[in-house]
Amino acid sequence: MDDLDYTSEEALEARLAELRQDHADFDAAIQALALSPLPDMMLIGRLKRKKLALKDEIARLEDMLTPDIIA
Template sequence: MNDDQPEELLQAKLAELRQDHADLDAAVQAIALSPLPDMLLIARLKRKKLALKDEITRIEDQLTPDIIA
C-alpha cells in the first residue's frame, strides 16, 4: 500500500483489517474451546492475527499526523 493514499481509503482498509482481526480472534477462541483443539491451526491463526495487527498499526501511523515537539 502506498503512503500517499487518500485518508478515506486508509480508513476503510483499517476498518476491514480490524474486522478481520476480530474474526480471527473469535475463531481462535472457538477452536481453543473445542474438546481437542488443533494447536497448529491456532498457532497459524495467531501469526495471521499478529500480521494484521502490524498492518493496522502501520495504517494508524499513516493517519496520525506527525507532531513536532
C-alpha cells in the same frame, strides 16, 4: 494486499476498518478453536500468526493516518 488507492485518507480508513474486522474474526475463531475438546494447536498457531500480521498492518495504517507531532 488489495489494489486500493492508499493516497486518500478515506481509502486508508476503509482498509483500516476491514483489517480491524478481520482481526476480530481471527480472535473469535481462535477462541472457538481453543474451547473445542481437542484443539488443533497447529491451526491455532497459524491463526495467531495471521492475527499478529493484521495487527502490524493496522498499526502501520494508523501511523499513516496520525500526523507526526513535533514537540
